[in-house]
Amino acid sequence: MTVLKTVNLVKIYQNKHVPVPAVRGVDLQVDEGEFVAIMGPSGSGKSTLVHMLGGLDTRTSGEIWLDGQRADTLSESAWALLRRKKIGFVFQFFNLVASMTVADNVELPALLAGASPKVARERREYLLDALSLTERVEASPAQLSGGEQQRVALARALANKPSLLLADEPTGNLDSRNTRDVLRLLGQVHRDGQTIVLVTHDARVASLADRVVSLLDGEIVDDGKIARRRPGRGGGAGEVIDLR
Amino acid sequence: MRAGARWIRADLRARRGQAVLTVLTIAGIVAALITAATLLEDGTNPWRGLFAETNGAHLWIHTKDRPQVVALRAIDGVTQASGPYRTAPVTLVQERRKAPVALRAMPVAAPEVARPVVADGGWLNPAQPDGVVVERSFARALGLRLGGSVTVTALSGARHVLYVRGIADSADQGFYPEWTPGLIWVLPEKLDKVEPELGRSEWVTGLRLDDPEATQFVSQRVVVMLDEEVQRVYTWREVRAAMELDNRLLGTLLALFGIVGLVAAVLALANAAGGRVLSQLRDLATLKSMGFTRGQLASLLLVEHGALGLLGIALGVLPGWLVTWLVLDTSSVALVPLLAIVAGTALVVLVAVGVPAWRGSRTPPIPAAPSAPPRGRLSRLARLALLVRLPPALVLGARDAFSRRVPAFLTAFGLAVPMMMITIGLGVWATLDNFLAHPEQVGQHAQLLVRPDKLTPEEAKGLAQRDPAVQQVYPGAEVDALVPGEARSIRVRAIGGSASPYPFPVVEGRMYADRGEAVAGQGLLDLLRVKIGDRVWLSVGGTPLIVRIVGRTVEPDLDGQVLSLGVDSLAAKDVVPPEFWGLALKKGADPAEVRDRLLAASGEGLEIQRVVNPAERLAVIRVVIVALVGVLALIGLANLLTASALGLRDHAYDLAVLKAMGLTPRQVMATLVTGTGLLVVVGIVIGTAVGSFVVKGLIDLQGHTSGVGAGIARPPSPLMLVVAVVAAVGAALAVALIPARRAARAQVPVTAR
Numbered sequence: 001m002t003v004l005k006t007v008n009l010v011k012i013y014q015n016k017h018v019p020v021p022a023v024r025g026v027d028l029q030v031d032e033g034e035f036v037a038i039m040g041p042s043g044s045g046k047s048t049l050v051h052m053l054g055g056l057d058t059r060t061s062g063e064i065w066l067d068g069q070r071a072d073t074l075s076e077s078a079w080a081l082l083r084r085k086k087i088g089f090v091f092q093f094f095n096l097v098a099s100m101t102v103a104d105n106v107e108l109p110a111l112l113a114g115a116s117p118k119v120a121r122e123r124r125e126y127l128l129d130a131l132s133l134t135e136r137v138e139a140s141p142a143q144l145s146g147g148e149q150q151r152v153a154l155a156r157a158l159a160n161k162p163s164l165l166l167a168d169e170p171t172g173n174l175d176s177r178n179t180r181d182v183l184r185l186l187g188q189v190h191r192d193g194q195t196i197v198l199v200t201h202d203a204r205v206a207s208l209a210d211r212v213v214s215l216l217d218g219e220i221v222d223d224g225k226i227a228r229r230r231p232g233r234g235g236g237a238g239e240v241i242d243l244r
Numbered sequence: 245m246r247a248g249a250r251w252i253r254a255d256l257r258a259r260r261g262q263a264v265l266t267v268l269t270i271a272g273i274v275a276a277l278i279t280a281a282t283l284l285e286d287g288t289n290p291w292r293g294l295f296a297e298t299n300g301a302h303l304w305i306h307t308k309d310r311p312q313v314v315a316l317r318a319i320d321g322v323t324q325a326s327g328p329y330r331t332a333p334v335t336l337v338q339e340r341r342k343a344p345v346a347l348r349a350m351p352v353a354a355p356e357v358a359r360p361v362v363a364d365g366g367w368l369n370p371a372q373p374d375g376v377v378v379e380r381s382f383a384r385a386l387g388l389r390l391g392g393s394v395t396v397t398a399l400s401g402a403r404h405v406l407y408v409r410g411i412a413d414s415a416d417q418g419f420y421p422e423w424t425p426g427l428i429w430v431l432p433e434k435l436d437k438v439e440p441e442l443g444r445s446e447w448v449t450g451l452r453l454d455d456p457e458a459t460q461f462v463s464q465r466v467v468v469m470l471d472e473e474v475q476r477v478y479t480w481r482e483v484r485a486a487m488e489l490d491n492r493l494l495g496t497l498l499a500l501f502g503i504v505g506l507v508a509a510v511l512a513l514a515n516a517a518g519g520r521v522l523s524q525l526r527d528l529a530t531l532k533s534m535g536f537t538r539g540q541l542a543s544l545l546l547v548e549h550g551a552l553g554l555l556g557i558a559l560g561v562l563p564g565w566l567v568t569w570l571v572l573d574t575s576s577v578a579l580v581p582l583l584a585i586v587a588g589t590a591l592v593v594l595v596a597v598g599v600p601a602w603r604g605s606r607t608p609p610i611p612a613a614p615s616a617p618p619r620g621r622l623s624r625l626a627r628l629a630l631l632v633r634l635p636p637a638l639v640l641g642a643r644d645a646f647s648r649r650v651p652a653f654l655t656a657f658g659l660a661v662p663m664m665m666i667t668i669g670l671g672v673w674a675t676l677d678n679f680l681a682h683p684e685q686v687g688q689h690a691q692l693l694v695r696p697d698k699l700t701p702e703e704a705k706g707l708a709q710r711d712p713a714v715q716q717v718y719p720g721a722e723v724d725a726l727v728p729g730e731a732r733s734i735r736v737r738a739i740g741g742s743a744s745p746y747p748f749p750v751v752e753g754r755m756y757a758d759r760g761e762a763v764a765g766q767g768l769l770d771l772l773r774v775k776i777g778d779r780v781w782l783s784v785g786g787t788p789l790i791v792r793i794v795g796r797t798v799e800p801d802l803d804g805q806v807l808s809l810g811v812d813s814l815a816a817k818d819v820v821p822p823e824f825w826g827l828a829l830k831k832g833a834d835p836a837e838v839r840d841r842l843l844a845a846s847g848e849g850l851e852i853q854r855v856v857n858p859a860e861r862l863a864v865i866r867v868v869i870v871a872l873v874g875v876l877a878l879i880g881l882a883n884l885l886t887a888s889a890l891g892l893r894d895h896a897y898d899l900a901v902l903k904a905m906g907l908t909p910r911q912v913m914a915t916l917v918t919g920t921g922l923l924v925v926v927g928i929v930i931g932t933a934v935g936s937f938v939v940k941g942l943i944d945l946q947g948h949t950s951g952v953g954a955g956i957a958r959p960p961s962p963l964m965l966v967v968a969v970v971a972a973v974g975a976a977l978a979v980a981l982i983p984a985r986r987a988a989r990a991q992v993p994v995t996a997r
Contacts, residue, residue, distance in 0.1 A: 056533055056609040076609075077537040084535030095530040097251065099258035104250055109534050112247035120246075156534075 270556025301450025418486025641918020667935025765799025
């Protein structure tokens with residue numbers, strides 16, 4: 001089943017009356033349970049694309065379909081309502097609410113979606129347990145390491161069991177150890193059936209995905225599935241990426 | 245809802261200090277406003293209630309003989325009459341203090357109009373011929389209790405012991421001691437015994453009118469009808485004014501402080517909410533990415549910041565009510581102004597936080613986009629600073645100060661307004677000090693008034709002149725004069741001769757220099773609608789008095805409705821022998837000491853009265869000023885915290901760069917402090933300048949409207965101003981220093997935004 005579909009999606013910024021195209025006609029289809037990595041160099045329009053997919057930015061033209069529902073014509077408020085239920089975001093700079101504890105940060109989306117405090121707490125306990133953050137429940141974001149913050153952000157994004165998880169350079173601000181941790185978690189979430197669209201410029205990160213979409217100057221230049229690595233050829237630095 | 249509540253709770257916890265400050269500020273302002281409204285509101289003036297309760301008379305006439313009440317009642321507009329009641333002046337002696345009393349004969353059956361309402365005990369009873377009923381304010385002032393005895397001395401010198409059978413409220417006259425003599429009701433038979441001589445008493449008649457505004461017309465008819473019989477006429481307005489006291493002055497002052505304070509507090513609130521929203525834009529964007537709608541965010545911010553204001557209002561109502569109840573002894577706070585203040589303040593608060601809330605809600609939902617301060621060229625000020633080779637920290641700070649124009653303006657303005665009010669408060673303080681230090685400038689050159697009691701006037705004068713501390717002795721008398729064409733009597737004060745006049749503080753025109761010339765207070769000029777140079781016709785006990793007003797004095801007594809002239813301008817019957825001697829003391833002499841000395845020298849044969857300085861009556865204003873300066877300082881502090889928080893936020897990124905460029909932590913700190921400090925200095929200096937510019941005019945305006953007259957205002961001394969400015973700037977810099985120091989020492993990651 002298709003979770004996300006875009007038809008000829010275009011975004012043109014107006015910079016002092018000079019149109020600057022960021023995304024030029026992207027057709028993308030993401031099926032349920034798929035893990036798609038969008039790769040590209042800086043300025044290729046990948047962040048703009050993922051922002052549009054989540055309704056954080058408006059499209060100039062084209063269509064966005066989410067769970068079979070047309071989303072690009074929605075108002076800002078309607079997008080917000082849609083995001084609550086169906087979309088989880090993970091950002092490069094974690095974006096935890098600084099004044100709230102870890103627990104509150106994770107419970108917030110569930111409460112926003114109308115869950116009772118009890119349900120929200122149970123969900124939070126489950127998620128933080130799964131991400132091994134149970135001891136840091138009462139800490140404030142400033143007391144956490146970058147990796148821990150991103151794990152909390154991931155927990156928050158998953159709080160409402162969204163149909164789509166959008167991750168914008170989730171490891172861009174992490175060291176290699178933390179990157180590995182976060183990626184392991186993403187892989188785990190994906191194995192549990194979560195649909196993920198991840199933006200990165202790091203090939204190693206992209207290698208985790210089922211499918212890599214390469215973006216250059218706002219256009220898709222390549223879209224291919226990655227061969228699953230054979231069992232026995234264990235991880236480590238010498239991983240080989242095969243494009244089919 | 246729950247998510248929003250959770251966010252608000254967390255945010256408030258994160259900025260607890262600022263939240264508390266906001267609440268306290270608003271609470272202080274609301275308390276001041278409520279107190280002001282209570283003081284100004286007629287509903288709390290006891291007159292209205294008493295007048296209704298006693299079915300009071302609108303017009304009171306004192307006559308030498310018993311008037312024809314039937315004729316008086318026949319005057320157009322008069323509905324009912326009360327009296328006439330025979331009234332005799334006696335002196336009450338209580339614990340060595342003497343108080344003038346009007347003993348008024350009243351029938352056993354209380355009259356329909358102007359009936360005293362018994363508050364304690366009972367009314368006059370023929371079974372107790374020595375029983376009297378005392379007017380409540382008089383009883384309280386002299387400590388007279390139910391069942392106690394009082395000794396009164398008649399003009400003949402005979403002493404009589406009376407027993408207090410009741411204490412009653414009345415709207416016949418103002419409260420003692422502002423209105424003298426005190427009032428005691430007795431049975432007619434008893435009065436005949438105390439004062440058998442009809443010639444030493446007068447008759448008092450009250451008239452109730454169908455139109456309270458018609459007093460002037462009716463009183464003219466009465467004066468024409470009774471002609472020379474009339475001793476004194478007064479209306480309900482004077483009674484009401486006497487009951488109002490100095491509350492009006494205090495109320496006006498408080499209202500001024502309260503309203504300007506409200507403006508300042510709202511600015512501070514808007515500034516604080518705006519600054520907070522600005523520093524939270526990233527969090528707000530994150531909330532949006534999580535699914536908060538624009539409307540939800542707006543209401544979230546409105547509720548959070550508005551709730552602080554509303555909490556402040558709620559907290560302010562109680563102390564405001566308590567203050568009026570405890571300190572001012574008013575029985576109730578009128579409901580309508582209270583509601584108006586609460587609703588008005590709430591509305592203003594919501595508007596003030598509504599704008600930043602609306603702006604916050606319009607944040608684009610992409611949390612990665614940071615909101616940076618407008619960048620660009622160095623400001624002119626900063627270039628100037630570079631030009632004169634100031635240290636780099638100062639240059640950078642000067643550049644930062646104005647990089648966000650609206651917050652910079654709000655900060656400077658938000659400090660200027662409280663500082664202006666503080667300067668005005670200091671001016672009021674200086675004016676009060678001046679009253680005390682130079683009583684002669686408010687017409688109180690003579691600090692003691694000596695009435696010959698058992699001695700002859702000449703003996704009294706001789707005693708006073710022999711005292712080493714007495715500089716000069718002025719003969720004096722006070723009489724009531726009827727103003728033809730006006731509904732009332734005015735006080736004429738004769739003291740000193742025309743040739744060697746008593747030094748009245750003439751602020752306009754000139755001092756009188758001849759018989760038939762007089763000076764008047766602003767209140768009298770307004771009442772008679774005359775200018776300096778005009779002639780006025782008065783009637784003193786039937787004798788015409790025609791004087792030319794040649795100057796205006798500062799007149800703190802009786803709302804300024806006093807005419808002052810030389811004793812030789814009055815008819816001899818009123819001033820020979822003089823009613824009292826006014827003693828001007830040598831510099832540094834203690835009036836209380838001189839009083840005791842004279843009393844001892846005369847063997848208690850003198851009655852000596854100390855003139856009450858208006859500053860002593862207004863002493864409560866000082867408390868008000870101190871409290872308001874406290875509230876205003878809170879407002880300034882709130883502004884300052886916002887400014888430095890915003891400054892820090894804007895420059896968090898720069899800090900890392902500055903450090904990388906090689907600035908020491910100390911220099912970084914100096915940069916931050918300069919940024920806020922510059923705005924602080926600008927705000928405080930402007931506020932002080934404007935304040936000292938308007939303070940004289942404001943106090944004089946207040947003096948003019950209260951009848952005292954312009955010319956009393958003293959601006960705060962330069963030293964006082966310098967101390968205030970230095971203290972304010974110093975405190976502000978100290979407050980700005982703490983976060984700057986912390987920021988300068990902290991490890992600031994470049995990636996944090």
